[in-house]
Amino acid sequence: MLKVHRDICGYCGCCVSVCPEGALELIDAYLCVEENCTSCGICAKVCPLGALEVADEK
Amino acid sequence: MKNKYDVLVIGGGPAGALAAKTAVEEGLSACLVEKRPAIGAPVRCAEGIGKEALHEFAEPDPRWISAVMTGASIVAPDGFSMKLESHLAGNKVGYILDRKFFDRELVWKAAEAGADIAIKSRASSPIIEKGHVKGAKIESCGSVKNVTADVVIAADGVESKFSRWCGIDTTVPVREIMSSVQYVMADIDIDPHSTVFYLGNEVAPEGYLWIFPKGERSANVGIGISGKKSGEGHRAKDYLDRFVKKTFPRGKPIEYIAGGVSVCRPLDCTVSDGLIIAGDAARVVDPLTGGGIYNGMYTGRLAAKVATECIGKGDVSKNALMVYDTTWRASKMGKAIERNYHIKEYLIKQPDSKLNEIIHSVSKINLKEFTTLSLIKEIISINPKLMLELGALAASIS
Numbered sequence: 001m002l003k004v005h006r007d008i009c010g011y012c013g014c015c016v017s018v019c020p021e022g023a024l025e026l027i028d029a030y031l032c033v034e035e036n037c038t039s040c041g042i043c044a045k046v047c048p049l050g051a052l053e054v055a056d057e058k
Numbered sequence: 059m060k061n062k063y064d065v066l067v068i069g070g071g072p073a074g075a076l077a078a079k080t081a082v083e084e085g086l087s088a089c090l091v092e093k094r095p096a097i098g099a100p101v102r103c104a105e106g107i108g109k110e111a112l113h114e115f116a117e118p119d120p121r122w123i124s125a126v127m128t129g130a131s132i133v134a135p136d137g138f139s140m141k142l143e144s145h146l147a148g149n150k151v152g153y154i155l156d157r158k159f160f161d162r163e164l165v166w167k168a169a170e171a172g173a174d175i176a177i178k179s180r181a182s183s184p185i186i187e188k189g190h191v192k193g194a195k196i197e198s199c200g201s202v203k204n205v206t207a208d209v210v211i212a213a214d215g216v217e218s219k220f221s222r223w224c225g226i227d228t229t230v231p232v233r234e235i236m237s238s239v240q241y242v243m244a245d246i247d248i249d250p251h252s253t254v255f256y257l258g259n260e261v262a263p264e265g266y267l268w269i270f271p272k273g274e275r276s277a278n279v280g281i282g283i284s285g286k287k288s289g290e291g292h293r294a295k296d297y298l299d300r301f302v303k304k305t306f307p308r309g310k311p312i313e314y315i316a317g318g319v320s321v322c323r324p325l326d327c328t329v330s331d332g333l334i335i336a337g338d339a340a341r342v343v344d345p346l347t348g349g350g351i352y353n354g355m356y357t358g359r360l361a362a363k364v365a366t367e368c369i370g371k372g373d374v375s376k377n378a379l380m381v382y383d384t385t386w387r388a389s390k391m392g393k394a395i396e397r398n399y400h401i402k403e404y405l406i407k408q409p410d411s412k413l414n415e416i417i418h419s420v421s422k423i424n425l426k427e428f429t430t431l432s433l434i435k436e437i438i439s440i441n442p443k444l445m446l447e448l449g450a451l452a453a454s455i456s
Contacts, residue, residue, distance in 0.1 A: 012102055014237055014318025016217040017230045018285060026217055027180065028094055046285035048237040048294035048316045 001055055002033050002043070008051035015043035015052060059176045059198065059205065063087045065365050066193055066207035067173075068181045068220050070097045072351050073337025074213035075164035076115070076358035078173040081211075084366040088173045089205065090165065091196055093180035098161035102216075102317040103351070104240060104278050105155045106253060106270050108428065111352035112153055115359075122159035124272040127152040128251045130428075134417035135258025135410035141422045142433065151428035152253075154270045154278070155351070164355075184210070184224050184333075190375075191224055191332035209365040209374050211334045213358055216318050218339040224330055230341065233286040234322035236265050236348055239294040240280025242272060242313035246306045250274045256301070257413050263287035264406040267301055279306070282319055282348055284406070321345040323399055328386070329379040334361040342386070346398035346405075346430055356391050393454075394431070400451040401434060416441060431455070 011029045023037040031051075044052040065081040067074045070092030081088035094100075105124065112118060128151060129143040144151050169175050179198035184191050185206060193206035212220040218228035248254075248271055256267040264284035271277045281298045288294065295316075302309065320341045328340045336342075337354030344353065364382040368374045386392045405413075419440050425432045434455055438444050445452045 010239075010314070010316030011100075012238075012316035012318060013215065013217040014235060014285075014316065016219065017228070017318050017320060018232055018235050020229055022219070022222050022229075025219060028178075042232055046232060046235055046237045046288050046318070048239045048288070048318075050290065050293050050295070 002037050002039055003053045003055045004031050004033065005051045005053065008049050010049050010051070012048070015047055018042050018046050059089055059174055059179070059196065059203065060087075061203070061205060063089045063174070063205065063207045064369055065089075065209050065211060065362065066205055067091070067211045067213060068194065069213035069215055069337070069339070070094075070165055070175070070177070071161060071213060071215055071337060071354060072164055073339070073354035073358035074211070075161065075168050076355045077211045077213055077336060077362045078175075079164070079168035079171050080359045080362035081365060082168070082172040084362065086362075086366055086369065088362075089176060090168060090173055091176045091179040091181055091194075091198075093178070095178045097165045097177065098158040101157045101313075101315060103157050104268055104270050104280055104348075105157050105272075106152060106349065107155060107351050108152045109150050114352070115355050116163075118153060119163070122156045122163055123153050124156045125154040125250060126150050127154065127253055127271070130253045130255065132417060133254060133256045134414045135260065136414045138414065138418055140417045140420060142428070143422070143424050144428055145424040145426050154253075154272055156272075181214070181220055184220065186224065189331060191330060194220070208369045209332055209334060209379070211336055211358070211361045211365065212339050213336045213354070213361075215338045216320060218335070218341075221325075221330075221333065221335050221339060224333055226325065226327075226330060226335070228325060228339070228341070230318075230320045230322055233264075233284055234320060235285040236282030236319040236321055237285050237288045237294045238280060238282040238317040238319055239298050240278050240315045240317070241298070241302065241311035242276065242315070243279050243302070243306060243309040244276045244312050246275055246277060246279075246309040248275065248277050257417075258410050260410070261301065262297060267298070279309075280315070319343055319348045319350070321348060321402060324395060328383045329376055331376045332374050334365060334379055334382050336361045342391070342395060344395060344398055346402045353391055353395075356389070357386055360386055397451070397454045398430065400454070404448060404451065416444070
């Protein structure tokens with residue numbers, strides 16, 4: 001699943017624009033991850049700050 | 059905020075502000091909604107704009123001009139610097155804005171012209187009837203309200219969620235998002251009237267690093283790299299921190315900004331039934347420079363003009379609104395986007411050695427018109443063989 005490191009996130013919306021599922025939304029300074037996220041990791045790759053991480057589901 | 063308007067504008071950046079202002083000036087009722095609690099903040103921009111481009115929309119005002127530019131430098135991957143100046147020495151060629159105040163001024167003007175403004179108000183979903191956009195559900199400080207409109211203008215920036223909810227694919231390809239970070243730095247040694255662009259795969263892969271002066275000893279120091287080149291340990295922030303540590307070891311960042319800038323082609327179609335898409339949301343950022351302020355204002359204003367015309371005729375179908383799409387594509391802006399897209403695609407494929415060669419071929423250029431097109435023309439005139447390499451694109455430049 002996608003983990004948002006909120007202490008790193010700069011709530012810029014870069015990730016929102018590349019999400020192929022439209023699963024991310026920025027509500028003011030809070031990045032929301034919706035249920036249709038497939039953990040593809042595209043957002044984690046492009047994040048300029050490294051605030052997103054696809055964590056192993058255990 | 060009322061329940062019904064002629065035009066509902068989503069987003070309070072330059073595109074949205076111009077759309078709302080123009081709509082009310084044309085005699086329509088309009089409401090602009092901005093999800094953030096303040097217009098203009100946080101800034102997600104390097105804040106540069108050309109002189110002519112700004113003058114088309116506003117007379118420069120010291121309240122929102124941070125610095126006046128008279129030249130620019132391009133630094134090659136090997137460190138060699140090429141200077142660009144106006145053919146009239148000391149001539150103004152552009153400005154670095156203070157977007158916090160600039161955006162506020164634009165929205166102020168929209169409000170004074172008669173538009174309603176709702177801040178901390180988020181369009182959370184479109185109202186769609188039989189495939190036709192009829193307004194939006196607006197969540198505002200804890201309350202929810204359906205606001206209907208004849209035309210919705212989506213100016214919701216790089217995220218471009220509203221159009222996506224209306225069924226339009228606004229996804230930016232990974233290789234065409236500029237993953238960006240910027241510091242506003244204080245107490246640094248700079249040329250306060252010249253922008254500087256650093257190119258090269260070591261400095262900013264498939265992008266560039268910039269210094270845009272904000273004052274005598276202050277500047278926006280930022281970087282954009284291709285999303286394709288971004289990853290753990292080599293993100294935009296890693297590249298920028300390395301540069302800052304080396305170049306401005308004693309500089310003090312007073313603001314830290316992240317962002318995404320699309321450098322893809324514009325959306326295939328920027329209208330739908332009852333919907334017009336403007337600014338960054340329509341992906342009309344200049345793909346070569348990453349500049350989007352002028353393009354946002356231009357498309358915002360045009361969107362409102364076309365909306366006025368179509369509402370007047372009682373037809374806001376996609377077909378009727380298509381005038382917006384065809385007009386901007388045929389405009390100077392539309393043509394520049396298309397041309398600069400090809401130039402960008404050419405440049406990102408060049409190795410550092412080639413970029414060095416091009417930049418070394420000329421150490422100083424005096425431009426009659428301070429535009430990227432004039433610069434490219436000058437470079438080609440000095441390196442005629444580039445014309446061959448550019449192939450079909452060359453025709454659109456000469």
